Amino acid sequence: METKTKNYKYVYNRPESLVDKQTHYCPGCGHGIVHKLLAEILDEFGVRERAIVVAPVGCSVLIYDYMNIDGCESAHGRAPAVATGLKRVNPDSIVISYQGDGDLLAIGTAETIHAANRGENFTTIFINNAIYGMTGGQMAPTTMVGQITATTPYGRDPMDVGFPIRGCELINSLERPVFIERCSIHDFKNTLKTKKAIKKGIKNQIEGKGYSFIEILSTCPTNWGMKPQAAADWVKDAMVPYYPLGNFRDRQE
Amino acid sequence: MREEIIIAGFGGQGVIMAGKLLCIAAMNEGKFVSHIPSYGAEMRGGTANCSVVISDVEIGSPTVPKPSIAIIMNTPSLTKFESKIKPGGLLIYNSSLIDRKPERTDITVVDLKANDISEAEGSDRAANMAAIGKLIALKPEIASMDAVVTALDVAISARNRKYNDINIKVLKAANSSK
Amino acid sequence: MRGKPIINIDKCKGCELCNGVCPVNIMSMSKTFNKQGVPYSVCIDEEKCTVCRACAIICPDMVIEVIKYEQG
Amino acid sequence: MGKQILMKGNEALGEAAIIAGCRFYFGYPITPQNEIPAYMSRRLPEVGGTFLQAESEIAAVNMVFGASAAGARVMTSTSSPGMSLKQEGLSYLAGAKLPCVVVNIMRGGPGLGNIAGAQGDYFQATRGGGNGDYRHIVLTPASVQEMAELTVLAFDLADEYRITVLILGDGYLGQISEALTLPEPTGKVFEKPWALTGAKGREPNKIASLKLVPDHVLEEMNLSLERTYNEISSRECRSESYLTEDAEYLLVAYGTSSRICRAAVNELREEGVKAGLFRLITAWPFPAAALKRASLKAKKILTVEMSLGQMIEDVRLSVDNPERVDFYGRSGGMLPETEEIKRRIKAYGN
Numbered sequence: 001m002e003t004k005t006k007n008y009k010y011v012y013n014r015p016e017s018l019v020d021k022q023t024h025y026c027p028g029c030g031h032g033i034v035h036k037l038l039a040e041i042l043d044e045f046g047v048r049e050r051a052i053v054v055a056p057v058g059c060s061v062l063i064y065d066y067m068n069i070d071g072c073e074s075a076h077g078r079a080p081a082v083a084t085g086l087k088r089v090n091p092d093s094i095v096i097s098y099q100g101d102g103d104l105l106a107i108g109t110a111e112t113i114h115a116a117n118r119g120e121n122f123t124t125i126f127i128n129n130a131i132y133g134m135t136g137g138q139m140a141p142t143t144m145v146g147q148i149t150a151t152t153p154y155g156r157d158p159m160d161v162g163f164p165i166r167g168c169e170l171i172n173s174l175e176r177p178v179f180i181e182r183c184s185i186h187d188f189k190n191t192l193k194t195k196k197a198i199k200k201g202i203k204n205q206i207e208g209k210g211y212s213f214i215e216i217l218s219t220c221p222t223n224w225g226m227k228p229q230a231a232a233d234w235v236k237d238a239m240v241p242y243y244p245l246g247n248f249r250d251r252q253e
Numbered sequence: 254m255r256e257e258i259i260i261a262g263f264g265g266q267g268v269i270m271a272g273k274l275l276c277i278a279a280m281n282e283g284k285f286v287s288h289i290p291s292y293g294a295e296m297r298g299g300t301a302n303c304s305v306v307i308s309d310v311e312i313g314s315p316t317v318p319k320p321s322i323a324i325i326m327n328t329p330s331l332t333k334f335e336s337k338i339k340p341g342g343l344l345i346y347n348s349s350l351i352d353r354k355p356e357r358t359d360i361t362v363v364d365l366k367a368n369d370i371s372e373a374e375g376s377d378r379a380a381n382m383a384a385i386g387k388l389i390a391l392k393p394e395i396a397s398m399d400a401v402v403t404a405l406d407v408a409i410s411a412r413n414r415k416y417n418d419i420n421i422k423v424l425k426a427a428n429s430s431k
Numbered sequence: 432m433r434g435k436p437i438i439n440i441d442k443c444k445g446c447e448l449c450n451g452v453c454p455v456n457i458m459s460m461s462k463t464f465n466k467q468g469v470p471y472s473v474c475i476d477e478e479k480c481t482v483c484r485a486c487a488i489i490c491p492d493m494v495i496e497v498i499k500y501e502q503g
Numbered sequence: 504m505g506k507q508i509l510m511k512g513n514e515a516l517g518e519a520a521i522i523a524g525c526r527f528y529f530g531y532p533i534t535p536q537n538e539i540p541a542y543m544s545r546r547l548p549e550v551g552g553t554f555l556q557a558e559s560e561i562a563a564v565n566m567v568f569g570a571s572a573a574g575a576r577v578m579t580s581t582s583s584p585g586m587s588l589k590q591e592g593l594s595y596l597a598g599a600k601l602p603c604v605v606v607n608i609m610r611g612g613p614g615l616g617n618i619a620g621a622q623g624d625y626f627q628a629t630r631g632g633g634n635g636d637y638r639h640i641v642l643t644p645a646s647v648q649e650m651a652e653l654t655v656l657a658f659d660l661a662d663e664y665r666i667t668v669l670i671l672g673d674g675y676l677g678q679i680s681e682a683l684t685l686p687e688p689t690g691k692v693f694e695k696p697w698a699l700t701g702a703k704g705r706e707p708n709k710i711a712s713l714k715l716v717p718d719h720v721l722e723e724m725n726l727s728l729e730r731t732y733n734e735i736s737s738r739e740c741r742s743e744s745y746l747t748e749d750a751e752y753l754l755v756a757y758g759t760s761s762r763i764c765r766a767a768v769n770e771l772r773e774e775g776v777k778a779g780l781f782r783l784i785t786a787w788p789f790p791a792a793a794l795k796r797a798s799l800k801a802k803k804i805l806t807v808e809m810s811l812g813q814m815i816e817d818v819r820l821s822v823d824n825p826e827r828v829d830f831y832g833r834s835g836g837m838l839p840e841t842e843e844i845k846r847r848i849k850a851y852g853n
Contacts, residue, residue: 007501008434012487014496025491027469028446032491049703054569055711064709070699072572073711075595078565081557085569085577086699088553089527093573093701111565114558188452188485221446228446273680277509280682286509288680313766315679315759316838407509 015039017048019068028228030218031060033185037195041202051094054079058100059133077108080115083122095122102132105141105165119176119210123201129220137223141165171213172248179204179212180248186235254309254394257317261302262326267381272303277404278396279307287315324384370427379423386427434482434499436474443494445469449486455479510683512650512676513538519654520578522688526552527577529566534618535674536608539580560585564592571601572710574698580606583624594633598712602661606670608677611836619836620674625813628671629787636725638732639667641786643757647681655686662693675759741784747797750779752848755818756807757783764807767844791821798822803851807839808832
């Protein structure tokens with residue numbers, strides 16, 4: 001192999017904060033991408049040994065098995081409460097609540113809003129893929145109007161079950177959060193932006209600034225019934241128009 | 254000695270505090286004591302009462318279904334508790350506010366103008382002290398006047414401690430009243 | 432030749448996302464199956480690799496690492 | 504012995520928690536336990552601790568989960584309807600083997616019920632209201648002094664066995680003021696190498712109850728929990744036998760109803776009736792062996808509860824000739840009456 005004959009260096013390899021282990025995620029699942037981004041950022045800040053990830057219930061329920069950091073389970077929707085407990089006991093730890101759309105905006109809405117409202121000094125990574133993945137593709141609070149899921153076989157009817165909830169806008173009505181941004185991993189450019197946003201969220205926490213909320217539009221190829229690239233395109237074409245990307249708040253005082 | 258006491262009136266008359274004052278005084282003189290207030294929603298109905306047990310021996314049941322002593326500060330409380338007093342028991346009722354005479358004849362009934370005594374000493378809020386002063390005059394084995402006066406410093410919140418001079422005057426005036 | 436992706440083919444789940452992000456279109460899928468029974472990511476023209484890392488960054492399964500050759 | 508102070512049960516419990524080293528409290532207001540959060544909100548900042556009023560009982564118990572996972576001594580408290588909400592968290596705490604102290608100052612139910620003291624949550628406490636094969640230690644104080652002493656004990660038991668310890672009081676115990684001699688800290692120290700403190704110089708710790716694969720790992724964990732539960736059952740049964748040696752009539756009760764029974768026993772003894780009281784101090788583990796001993800000479804066993812009969816099932820399972828077991832209870836916040844207990848006991852003699 002040429003690699004043996006030429007001098008080279010790795011410009012991209014596994015971050016220390018990521019375990020060398022095959023995930024249970026479906027091919028093309030956005031969780032794997034975000035796990036990696038998070039791990040890279042923990043490495044870049046050198047905080048792997050202070051980090052604790054709080055896993056939600058949902059597809060990412062096993063995130064603690066993939067991250068080479070301390071990990072804590074939480075009951076469905078309670079990740080912000082568990083994160084609050086962890087962070088209040090050890091203010092020097094770097095706590096990440098990693099939550100899906102059901103966890104964050106359905107069963108755990110109260111915990112989400114109140115942790116944000118208290119300005120807890122942890123970072124929330126909110127994976128919005130418009131569906132319940134783990135249980136087999138049921139309607140999420142973020143399911144798009146008309147989207148067909150296992151429990152909206154005729155498409156989501158907003159006059160029956162309401163419109164999809166916009167997490168960033170909801171959090172943006174609160175005073176205490178310091179950083180709110182919606183990003184997406186549907187292409188390379190946006191994935192880089194996502195990394196930047198997560199990085200800001202972790203930096204804020206390291207500096208003790210308070211609560212950061214990063215919503216990431218992601219894919220669920222399996223439950224959407226699409227190939228991964230088509231799913232990525234659907235994020236761009238169907239989701240982004242309803243869930244505008246961009247920064248909602250970046251308070252730096 | 255075991256006395257099972259109900260102190261009852263309307264919210265704001267200080268009946269629960271009066272019970273605590275009695276308990277602290279008696280406790281400091283070596284008695285076993287217990288105090289259960291009526292609480293929560295019940296208190297918002299305008300009536301308040303507490304169940305106090307003071308005993309020479311360890312208290313089994315702290316509840317007072319049949320008081321040996323009732324200190325009754327308003328008319329609804331008289332209606333509620335008069336029939337429950339143990340035969341041979343003691344009823345001190347606040348005749349400043351209660352416009353009827355108790356009906357029981359098998360108990361000792363003491364008429365105490367608690368609000369009048371309080372007002373005569375310069376306060377319209379120390380009727381509860383008058384009641385305690387009278388009680389320990391009639392039942393000195395429960396607690397001494399000295400113990401009650403000392404207990405005031407613990408029982409009364411810091412915010413209201415400035416009224417203790419008047420409280421002591423009312424306690425003593427009722428204690429020596431006819 | 433500036434560098435290239437190193438692909439751990441047996442870990443590839445065959446999602447093809449790397450194919451879509453490559454700016455010079457040198458990522459493709461194999462005609463054969465890996466241990467997991469899926470076609471896997473391959474680089475069909477390493478000479479053209481710009482070492483942009485897009486394929487690696489988008490890969491959800493940490494299948495791709497990227498090396499850069501040292502000058503000289 | 505320290506100085507006696509007059510203290511309310513709820514506040515004595517709060518102070519005892521601080522004596523025991525509890526520095527984190529999460530809770531949500533509900534009568535008749537409101538003095539606990541109020542007390543902790545005042546006292547914890549004085550000792551460098553954290554009080555947080557949660558947005559719900561569910562959030563509170565999950566904050567407890569997080570704080571316990573981080574290695575802290577932590578407590579939450581509530582009353583019956585709030586306890587129902589906490590069951591999810593209790594099940595997760597059990598699955599994750601996290602120690603904590605949970606207080607239930609019971610009130611009348613079902614539903615919103617009323618705010619008077621009751622004992623209708625015995626089944627929920629001893630059988631577990633959450634999902635799965637789990638137990639927690641249940642301590643049942645009967646006085647302000649015991650509210651304090653059992654709270655100190657609760658924190659040690661929780662850490663020793665990595666388990667939830669439930670203090671099961673009732674509204675009367677929460678509200679009653681009695682003389683209290685503050686307990687001393689036990690000074691026991693429990694290492695928590697499993698705590699989430701950041702993976703510095705060690706492998707990452709993971710705290711979770713999820714055991715998906717392989718198939719048998721969950722059963723193995725359940726069996727390991729069972730071993731802990733068996734150990735607790737053999738070592739931690741607590742009870743008080745009062746005048747039971749020669750008792751022909753045995754009362755069985757806990758908490759406030761045991762106080763009423765004690766008064767009945769005293770009065771019956773004065774009248775020459777050989778009555779005794781067996782009082783639970785742990786409702787789980789149930790002190791079955793001690794009850795069996797205490798009931799040896801009893802012609803009749805009267806279970807007295809502030810419910811319509813829950814503990815009686817454990818009583819029947821513990822004694823020989825369970826047909827001796829009879830029941831008297833009041834519910835909905837009403838109290839059993841000494842006179843009625845005496846009347847029933849005397850009726851057995853005829």
